[in-house]
Amino acid sequence: MNIVAIILAIVVILLFYILYKFFLLKSVELTKTASLNATENPSIKIENSPTSLRYAYGIWIYVHSWDSSKAKTIYSRPNNIKLYFDKNSPILKCDITLDNDTPKTLEITDNFPIQKWTHIVISADGQYIDSYIDGKLVKSGRMYTAEPASTPKTPGDGDMNLGGGTTFDAYISKFQHWDKPVDPQTVWDTYNEGNGQGNMTNFVSSYGIDLSILKDNVEQSKYKIF
Known part of the structure; x- marks a missing residue:
């Protein structure tokens, strides 16, 4: 095989990879x-x-404060997936729902950052789950039980x-869905694109904050902060 054929083969492989990345592996922004x-969020x-076992979800989240009395679900889908925080820490x-209707849990991290924008990706390929935080693979797992056998x-x-009720x-932005598992490079590229919010003040300003002064639970005056 001569050098020209080798170069052409490399070019063809790169072309197929580019086509896959930019035309086949496209995400849909859900929110x-x-x-x-x-x-209540819609x-x-x-x-x-929607019925595939091969998919991925990406989301940016900013946890503003922590209340140990509240359950904390980021997102959930019946008979499929639930991403959430432990109530106390x-x-x-x-959680991935198995075919015996019980959840199989993957603990991703026990030290999730608070008060900073953080990017999370969950990529599923059948029984196998990869989880990423800020563009880096953190934990992988097989969602399977042997007795009784469940997938x-x-x-x-x-x-x-x-x-999830x-x-x-907390606030989220740029919630995405892929209809195929994502590779580490796609996750890294998506993380580096950012979420377009810049900082928490810019994000909160899109909602607006009012400060009310109360006396005996009666509003005396009101000031718009953002």
């Missing part, structure tokens, strides 16, 4: 921004391959729910 302190329809966990349940067409003092 641009939201507050997890809201009493449910989100998963349009691309910043332990990040992911991930095939999801239905249920909606994704931000907060819980409320806590």
Whole structure:
């Protein structure tokens, strides 16, 4: 094989990789921004391959304060996936529903950062889960039990729910879905794109903050902060 053929083969391989990255492995933005302190966030329809066991989700989250009396779900989807914090401490966990209707838990980290924007990606390929924080692989696991033998349940067409019925003092942005597992380079590139918020003040200003002065639970005056 001559040098020209080798170069052409390398070019073809690179071309296929570029086509895969930019045309086949595309994400869909499910939610641009939201507050997890809201009493009700609208449910989100998963349009691309909703019943597939091969998918990935990416989300930016800012945990503003910690209340040990509250459950803290980031997102959940029935018969599929739940990403959440331990109630008492910043332990990040992911539950995958198995076909015996019980959850298999992957503990991602026991020291999740508070009061900073953090990027989380969960990538699923059948039984195998990869979890990333800020572009780096943190924990992988096989979602499987031997006795009784159970593997991930095939999801239905249920909606994704931000907060999963819980409320806590946190904000999210750039919630994404891929209809295939993502590779480490895609995760790193997505993290480096950022979430477009810059800092917490800019994000909160999109919601607005008012300060009310109360006396005997009666509002005396009100000031707009943002």
